[in-house]
Amino acid sequence: MDADAPNPSITLSKKEFWALWLTLFLIAYNISVISPVMPLLVRELNTSIGYIQSALVLFSLVTASFAPTSENLCRFYGRERIFLGGLLLYGLGIVAMALSPTIGFWVVSFSLLTGLAATPLVSAPWSIMDFAYDGKQEEQATVAFILASVIGGLSGSLLGGFIASHFGWRWSFTPSLIVFVLVMVMGRTLPSTSVPRKVPIDWVGGLVSFLGFGSILLGVGLAGEYGWWKPKQVFSIAGLVIPPFAVSIVPTLISVGVICLGFFAVWQRQQQQPAGIPLMRVGLLRNAVFVNGLLTAMLHTLVTSGIQFNLYQSLPIILPLNPFQTAIAVLPYTLTMVVVVVLLLKRLKIDQQLFPKYLVHIGLSLLIVGLLAMYWAIAPDMTTLSILPALMLMGMGSGLFSVYIGRLTYATTSKREKPEGTGIYNPCQQLGSSLGRGILGTILITSASIDVVDQVAQLMGLSLSSEQRLNAITALQRMVQTFSKQERREALARVLPEPVMAQLPEVARLAAVEGMKIALLVAIAVSVVCLLLSTQLPKRGRRRP
Template sequence: MNVAITTLVKDLNTTVGTIQVIIAVYALTMASLMLIGGKLQDVIGKKRTFLIGAGIYGIGTTIAALSINSLMLLVGWSILEGIGAALMTPATASIISGTYHGKDRTFALAIWSAMAGVAAAIGPLFGGFLTTFFSWRLGFGLELIIILAILAYSGHIKYFKPIMERSDIDVMGAILSSSGIIVLVAGVLLLNSFKTWTYAPYLMITGILILTVFYFFEKRRISRGKIPLFDINLLKNRDFTLGTSTRLLMNLALAGTVFVMPIFLQAVIGADAFTTGLILMPLTVGLLIFSLVASKISGRLSHRTIIAMGFLVALLGAVLLRSQFTLNAQLIDLVPGMFCLGVGLGLSIPLTADVILTSSGDEKQADASGFMSTAANLGSSMGTAVIGVILILGAISGMYAAIDTTYPNEITKQQYKENINTYFDKLKTTNLEQLRGQTSTASTIVNTTISTAMQWAMDAVSLFMLLGLILTMFMRPFGKEG
């Protein structure tokens, strides 16, 4: 959807701001309902929850495909598909976890995780291809075909008996968790714009406070012998908490990388959507292959060891990439770093799902899958916003350093701050193609600005990987060593 914004504005006779709001509402809807979607599995069953979600998603994608205005797109995609995804996503994890056991479950979850990662990497390419050569509506149409196939083959999905009554549903917990996540994610999304990011901390803090109230409300509900929306006692399980945290960090790094790479490739190098997709392919291929490799070698090495190896390889990939972003960058030079990132993500992401779901026990699969999906969705939302902000800050720092070096003592930090919008407007209108290979002042300033911005972004990704590696060290051995 991000790559189709310009086309959507024209086709639906709306504005860029409206489309961005629609995209944000989808993220808000999905993130805020994941916990509820997870818990509904205990009330109406995993299979029924998944199929109801599929039905809602199918209705939503049909409305979105037929949209004649922005309101139809909002209702169809942002709301109905968001609700459908919130019901389906946790259920997929718990259905897989409940259907398979031992090595088979590890392998099945590896495939599931690999598909999610690959989809995140190729989504922009696929969306751009459809929008450019056919229509963005076709993307929604293809989703409908997939939903129909799911419904047609739904008889093959294993049935799991519900373990809760409808009267046991924690309504207040649902309200608190949804509102807290909505406010938190809204705050994160406000980081995407210079105009709104000053409001972001207030919303994020408010969201955290609401979620804190939710935590103590659930704790009190458990002490009274009532069934909570989410069993917070799972957070006392070290492997569950660390597995969820490392998975969030991986999704954050993946979303951030997939966000900044197309910006550099298209805005700086001038690559088209297809070429951009080709440069992302090494990440996609590495992620897919090594997700399967991770499940195979989990019988020889512990999950902790393999996840740590993944973070190390991904960290190496980010380090390799940070020095490659210049005006004269050669696309082939980006391939090793992108592949290492994919390999690292492939080794780590699938096994974190296995750690999370196995450590929670069979009776808590619904709670675990809902919380895991919420954390992963938060990581993806935060990745785009956080890395986007760091990219902007890096560009600001790089441009000032370049100007100060080129014109020493001619401009103060205060003057630079006051005229920063003017400088960036000039950068946006600069013909970068003419600056390549030159040694002019303009070329030096632009090159330093771009290089510093991308280096900051990759340094942030490296930091996430390092933090994930440290957290992994505190996991208990699981698998071969366990």
């Protein structure tokens, strides 16, 4: 019997269903709470926003890279055992994050412990639902699971941010611990969906693929802080400068990653011989429809997560908003998306009149229109109402896209491949979210820093050399990523004359507007690529991923 063959007699009690629902809520909360606590985390652990962004990228990378190995473990020990083991590891990671004395300890706790644990936790609810429900029950469970992630994300931004601002960032993980205990109590008796099968686990392939993807994505995450080629600052570990020549650490990491992935490809080819068991099932990864849908969904997540992250960074500068008010200002996007998802799955059956592929196209088109509206709405004299129509258009587009992209992605996968596919699909969306924050966030901070330095130099009548200008931009970027608003003002007041300091808020406001516009143009370009990729998807697919 196949390791993931469905059990026709499986039933899911209400307690077990809510255990799965809370699991998805827990993952979403723990990721989304990082954005509002980031400034406090940076100050207390003496780090930078760039490092936190890299930790987010690393988390998603670990989760995505571990997906094939996680499926091997499920076939070896059984999915339910791996789920409970992952849950225990996730709880340990949450406690370690809250008690972290240094940034290194925090990164290990968040990126490695919770990253590894999140892989089976994300895929198990959807896999178990496949076996437990059908028809109308399946649609209702789909709505509930989508809402679990959305509500978890909202709770992390709002509740987590509120707790962090009033009691400290460590206390913001208290809701995570409470939900973790609830899941442990309610999920101990999850039904079995598979028969364990003793197959070798490809640890070498898993390690090499992790190192390859990790090096490349870590390099991308550090590009804003260390430079793409010419080093903005020296990268060193225990006093050892890496690399030992005048090149940024970024191309070094990317080169190492490419070499590791080349070795991984050779290793997988050897493992496909009769004597070996490959880490990844070639049939699934050669499925053009699945891979195309995976990339399309990941680019969509990159755009939406990146733009939301940039709004959290730029709106407090353009408008006099605190973190909680900023979260409220961005909230219409998520609320609109939730309304659209619920209406499409519970009330409106427009997929009976239009092919799901065309609905995905409409969704991406609405997203692009929303981004264009956001581009024109962002201005020095804007208000929170100025971006409301743009956020609602983006929410409508993302809602349409989210409901149907999964069906098309899984259109040509078999029931046996669904658990592994889900284990890859969901972590890759988290990876897209981290890349969006890293890439679009870097564009915003870099562009704004360049504008501020140039405007301040012009106000002071200075003519900076290329080296002086680069050093000033790098210093300002580090200040933006590390200092609080008051600390930045005090540090700048020590080096800038009072007339310039008086004009600095307006300079910063204009720079944030221009940086946001540049990031939006990049997001629009990526969205167009996403739309073009979606044209290769099938017209119809499964009713749910």
